[in-house]
Amino acid sequence: MFAVLAGLARPLMNVLMAKKWEGTDKLPAGGFIAAPNHCTEIDPIVVGHMLYNMKRPPHFLAKAGLFKAPVLGSLLRATNQIPVERSTTGRTARCKPPRKWWMPAAPSSSIRRVP
Numbered sequence: 001m002f003a004v005l006a007g008l009a010r011p012l013m014n015v016l017m018a019k020k021w022e023g024t025d026k027l028p029a030g031g032f033i034a035a036p037n038h039c040t041e042i043d044p045i046v047v048g049h050m051l052y053n054m055k056r057p058p059h060f061l062a063k064a065g066l067f068k069a070p071v072l073g074s075l076l077r078a079t080n081q082i083p084v085e086r087s088t089t090g091r092t093a094r095c096k097p098p099r100k101w102w103m104p105a106a107p108s109s110s111i112r113r114v115p
Contacts, residue, residue: 001078006052013049021050034058 027034036047044060051058064083067073076083 002057005079024054
């Protein structure tokens with residue numbers, strides 16, 4: 001399912017973006033967790049686009065509430081994204097992804113606007 005969605009999104013991303021990925025040679029060969037910060041709603045898509053272009057389909061940690069939306073939730077589940085419950089008392093997200101997964105995770109819990 002991820003390949004289908006990527007096949008639809010990549011042509012649009014290629015048209016919208018002038019790509020020049022820098023530093024990708026420094027990413028490890030095996031699985032890893034990428035923790036880019038994001039300022040806009042499209043930033044995770046851009047990071048996913050970069051990783052997918054490197055033949056590394058990403059699996060994002062996403063707010064559990066996003067999985068409750070009818071269409072978006074179905075897409076997130078079908079592409080093996082990982083729900084994270086933010087309203088718990090602990091600050092730990094428990095998941096054990098398979099070895100070959102790459103997980104971009106934003107260090108901030110949500111997008112914050114500076115007044």
